[in-house]
Each structure stands twice: as C-alpha cells, then as structure tokens.
Amino acid sequence: MVALRCKHCGAPLERKDLESGSAYVTCPSCGTTQQKVDAKAYMDQMMGQIQSWISKAIPGGFSLSQTENVDSIARFNIFNSNIRPRIETEYTEYRFAANSLLACGLMVLPFTTDKTVAPAHSPSKAFEFNARAKSVYPLAVDAESRDFVTSAEEMGSAYALLINNAKLLHEDKPGRYALMANNFSEMSKSFSKIKGYGPMAERFSALAKVSEGCDRLLNGNAAESRQYFADGLSELEAVKAKVSSDLGLGMMFGAVSGEASQARILADLSDFVAKNGGDPMKTLDTIHRIMSFEYPSAGGWGFLLGNKDRFNEVFENLSAVLAAKNGGALPIASGAGQYLIPFWDIDLRYSFQTGSLFSKKSVEVVEDLLVQADFVIDRECLSDPASALTDIFSIKPVKSILAGVTGKETSISGGEGIGRLSSTAAMNSPGSRRIAVPLSTKREAEKVVNDYLQARASSDGKLKLSKPYVKSLIYVPCDVDGAVRAPEGFGALVPKRTRRTGAQQLIVI
Ligand SMILES: [Zn+2]
Incomplete structure (x- = not known):
C-alpha cells in the first residue's frame, strides 16, 4: 500500500487526497499544503530510515520483505531479543511525554491562545516511531507481542497528534478547529486501543465534538454548533467522574475540568445566540477581551x-x-x-x-x-x-x-x-x-x-x-x-x- 506522509509533521495523508488529480495535498493534521512529490520524497526517506534501523537491530542483513519466509520460532526470537527492547525504550519515553501533555488542558476558546502546553518532541519524531513500530508488526507472532506493538504504534500516533494540537493552541489561525477535530478523533481511536487509556479515548471523542462545534460557530452557524457543544459537555462531565477515581489518570482531572468549563461556556454561548438572535462574534469578542x-x-x-x-x-x-x-x-x-x-x-x-x-x-x-x-x-x-x-x-x-x-x-x-x-x-x-x-x-x-x-x-x-x-x-x-x-x-x-x-x-x- 502506497501512502504519503506530510513533509512538515510526518502524518499519513488521506487516501482520497492522494487519488485526486491535483499535484498538491493538504495535511489533515497540521494543515500544511505541499506538493505530492515532496510528500513522496519525505515518505521514501522515512522508509529508508526504518530499513536502516532494522538492519542495525537485526544482525545478518534481515529484510522485512523476507518476514513471510522466516518460521515463527525464529521470528519470535528475533522479536524478543532484537526488536522489543529497542521499541520498549522509545515507547516508555513517548508514553511519559504523552502523559505530561495529557495533564494539560487541550482546548482553547475561539480567538484565544494558550502557549503553556509545550511538547518535548517534534510530531515527525513521534510519527516516525509510529511507522517503525508498525513495520515490525509482522515479526510479532504471539498475542502478547502483537498487543505490545499495537500499543506502541498507537501511542506514537496519538502522541504525534497531541503535539500537533498543542501547536494549534499556540496560534489563532483560521481553520484550526477543523484540524483539531480531526486530530482529536484520530487520537480517540488510538487511545481506545491502548490498555488503561479508555477515559482518554472518551475525552478526545468529546473534544472532537467541541472543536467541531467551534468550527461551525466561527463559520456563523450557531444553531448547528449547539448539539456538538451539548454532547461534548455531557461526555466531558462523564470523563471527569471516571478520571477522578482512576489512580493512573487522576492527574488529568484538572485538565478535564477546565475543558468541561470551556465546553459549558460554548454551550451557553451558542444557546444564548440561538435564543436571542444575537451576534455570536460579539459575545466571542467578550471572551477575547477577558482573555487578552x-x-x-x-x-x-x-x-x-x-x-x-x-x-x-x-x-x-x-x-x-x-x-x-x-x-x-x-x-x-x-x-x-x-x-x-x-x-x-x-x-x-x-x-x-x-x-x-x-x-x-x-x-x-x-x-x-x-x-x-x-x-x-x-x-x-x-x-x-x-x-x-x-x-x-x-x-x-x-x-x-x-x-x-x-x-x-x-x-x-x-x-x-x-x-x-x-x-x-x-x-x-x-x-x-x-x-x-x-x-x-x-x-x-x-x-x-x-x-x-x-x-x-x-x-x-x-x-x-x-x-x-x-x-x-x-x-x-x-x-x-x-x-x-x-x-x-x-x-x-x-x-x-x-x-x-x-x-x-x-x-x-
Ligand atoms: Zn502535517
């Protein structure tokens, strides 16, 4: 399967964009528009790095294309002695970094920015890790190893998307909520596949709705935005309750509470505009004045x-x-x-x-x-x-x-x-x-x-x-x-x- 990757952030690009006749493609995660040839060149470079990483990890010039021809006992041994320890080290590093971002509020109100969320890695590093973990999946023969690789792969992807969203909080650029909504729903899918992160999957599904609502609101559609905010809010309240009693995720309680109060503001604001026929921009301007x-x-x-x-x-x-x-x-x-x-x-x-x-x-x-x-x-x-x-x-x-x-x-x-x-x-x-x-x-x-x-x-x-x-x-x-x-x-x-x-x-x- 041929897929391209964004030369700016490393995110996989959407199939429908690749199949279109245009020479350009826009990244659904960071919003950068680029030539397809550049995205192809970036992907080739990434695949080359992965192949050289594998050659270093496995002595004797093993190539991933041979995987099918290697019996399962040999694959089991190669995986456990050469691959797993390397993936594990990186996985631990990225999981730790992701957890520290998860403890931050990851939503901003329209026209406002939040520069306090500072990622420790670039998104392309995290996406490379995701691609590397994906590439060794054929070597994982038993269920436990497959679970491990899947968790590492999904964590790499979720973390990369988290970094992209953290950057979108820094800058009030047009169209950012549509990108945030994409990233939040992809993150939600990734976290649902990692054990212990169920409430985070729900949190990001809720934030995807809140972002979707902001996108509609800013496009002048207050009436449509109401349901997104109402659903996002009630889901965030449910996550808040779960997180508060979860030993592993308890440190995220403050962040989720903050996101819920932002969702409540937006729900009230869209209600207010829908009932009073007021100008949503004027009310948003109030928020802007308070924040700025x-x-x-x-x-x-x-x-x-x-x-x-x-x-x-x-x-x-x-x-x-x-x-x-x-x-x-x-x-x-x-x-x-x-x-x-x-x-x-x-x-x-x-x-x-x-x-x-x-x-x-x-x-x-x-x-x-x-x-x-x-x-x-x-x-x-x-x-x-x-x-x-x-x-x-x-x-x-x-x-x-x-x-x-x-x-x-x-x-x-x-x-x-x-x-x-x-x-x-x-x-x-x-x-x-x-x-x-x-x-x-x-x-x-x-x-x-x-x-x-x-x-x-x-x-x-x-x-x-x-x-x-x-x-x-x-x-x-x-x-x-x-x-x-x-x-x-x-x-x-x-x-x-x-x-x-x-x-x-x-x-x-
Ligand atoms: Zn990108």
Whole structure:
C-alpha cells in the first residue's frame, strides 16, 4: 500500500487526497499544503530510515520483505531479543511525554491562545516511531507481542497528534478547529486501543465534538454548533467522574475540568445566540477581551493573575451570566438600575479593645464589605486595595477611632448600610438588564481584602482582624451614564473603583 506522509509533521495523508488529480495535498493534521512529490520524497526517506534501523537491530542483513519466509520460532526470537527492547525504550519515553501533555488542558476558546502546553518532541519524531513500530508488526507472532506493538504504534500516533494540537493552541489561525477535530478523533481511536487509556479515548471523542462545534460557530452557524457543544459537555462531565477515581489518570482531572468549563461556556454561548438572535462574534469578542487583557504577571499579584487556571472560575461566572440571560437567575440586589454590576459579598470579623484599665473588654464586630468584582483590570486597585471596596474604616482613620474609644462602643467601622444592601440579593431573572461580567476569582477577592486590612491594621495593634470570609457574588443594579452610578444603598461607601469605572471599560453581556 502506497501512502504519503506530510513533509512538515510526518502524518499519513488521506487516501482520497492522494487519488485526486491535483499535484498538491493538504495535511489533515497540521494543515500544511505541499506538493505530492515532496510528500513522496519525505515518505521514501522515512522508509529508508526504518530499513536502516532494522538492519542495525537485526544482525545478518534481515529484510522485512523476507518476514513471510522466516518460521515463527525464529521470528519470535528475533522479536524478543532484537526488536522489543529497542521499541520498549522509545515507547516508555513517548508514553511519559504523552502523559505530561495529557495533564494539560487541550482546548482553547475561539480567538484565544494558550502557549503553556509545550511538547518535548517534534510530531515527525513521534510519527516516525509510529511507522517503525508498525513495520515490525509482522515479526510479532504471539498475542502478547502483537498487543505490545499495537500499543506502541498507537501511542506514537496519538502522541504525534497531541503535539500537533498543542501547536494549534499556540496560534489563532483560521481553520484550526477543523484540524483539531480531526486530530482529536484520530487520537480517540488510538487511545481506545491502548490498555488503561479508555477515559482518554472518551475525552478526545468529546473534544472532537467541541472543536467541531467551534468550527461551525466561527463559520456563523450557531444553531448547528449547539448539539456538538451539548454532547461534548455531557461526555466531558462523564470523563471527569471516571478520571477522578482512576489512580493512573487522576492527574488529568484538572485538565478535564477546565475543558468541561470551556465546553459549558460554548454551550451557553451558542444557546444564548440561538435564543436571542444575537451576534455570536460579539459575545466571542467578550471572551477575547477577558482573555487578552494584560494582567500583571509579576509583583504581589503576579502569582494569582499570571496563573491561567483562574480563567476556569472566571468562565464559570461568565457561564452563569449567559445562563441567566437564557432564562435563568442570578443573585440580584433590589434596585432600579439597568446595569447589573457584580460585587463580592464579604463577611469581615474584627475585634477591638475598649474601656479603661479595670473594665477593659474586647468587642467583636461583624461587618459586610463589597468588592467590585472586576477590580483586577484596574491597576490602581492592585496598588491601593481600599479603592476596590466599600472602605468601612474610611469614615474615620482607625487610629483616631481607637484613641476615642470609651468603653460603650459596639463598632468602630461604618458598614451597616452595606449589610442591608447585600441582604436584599435574591435569585431573580436579569430580564433585559445588561450584566457586567465578574473578572476576579474568589481567592483574588480574599487577597484584596486581606491587603486592605493589613494596611488598615498595621497602624494600631489594638485592632484584631480575622480572615475575611468571601460569601458569594451578588449583582447590584446601577445606572451607567458614561460612568457607573452606584445606588443610594452604598451611602458614603461607594468604592473608588465604582466611581471611576467608565462605560467602555465594562465587559457586558
Ligand atoms: Zn502535517
């Protein structure tokens, strides 16, 4: 059987393309278009290398074309003493490298890239290994040896395809989802033939559907994409459950969870577009803005904001927003504004010493604090945490309040009004109101409050603060006329971030 191989990545080329009259052929795995003569030259070179590898492995000038004439005992011996150890070494190396890629998220949302997945080999090396293993199959006479060769061959192919897909994550090039869908379904077939990798076969069959959906969506066919996303999502959820209880594949749980949350976003997004007749590109642009924002990757915030896992949580919140627009509900505070602005609702407990020498007592206070949930795109909030939130100690500086404490105080802060506002939050439909997307994670909200408290408490040792407790996100109706206008419930505590949020800065659905 004559097949050609892509000169760029080493993938076998499709038979139907070879039989066409054109002098050119496009690789279904990496997308490179090339002349058939070049693909033929590359394949001849690869076959030559395999033959020379076999000559080195088997002393006495054995040629694969003679295999049929060699009796099975001799073949068994040749295989076990000359071939198997060599294949085994490489197989172990490629399996190890494949496993490390399998622990990475292997999907990207449209218009975004992910450069963190870094393959250790070139795809052509892995495809060469696949071809080498394939070529020695006739030497494997017993079932165990055949299983071994098949596993090695399939691992080589699956790994090569994984590398090609990892490269497609790096670059937002047109048509990449069609290539990814091809590679994922071929990978799925390969992993289904390797013992212990069943859940990976299911994972890639699901990702093939998600990629297929992205391809349709980007070609303007939101209605058709819905089923692909819905099926991909439910299959990924099933894989997640299997992987979490699998000792061998447990390290892939985080990756599969991330892929499932991307699939959920896409499912919600295509639903949203299909129901509201909106422009999918506009909604995708929202995702693009969230992803392409340049968050600081160094300094005190670099650790949190430079970590791409944070997007899983950000996208879960975006999904909740899209689902609410599709007829669901969000925790919305009462009020008349036409924009729903997300805030983190936080419980803050602190205690302070009051009274004179003999009647000294400690007073415990619980305050509510709100942090505007898109504070991470405002660099001033990162250097001045007080500006991200309802600064309950701003009425009077902590030091002077403590100096004036007489023993009758029940609180030294002034946030009671905020508690009233946040307690009105209840699950409601957003209706036609526009919703700003929360851009920070729970941990980031906790950090900004901690930074704020540290700055406030450092000036006086009498103030004892406990760790803030981030309860949940709530959506507060605000008006927007050029900038955000907070409702009256905030009193004097409107965060500086809210006052300076320009309408164009809001990322809204
Ligand atoms: Zn190729």
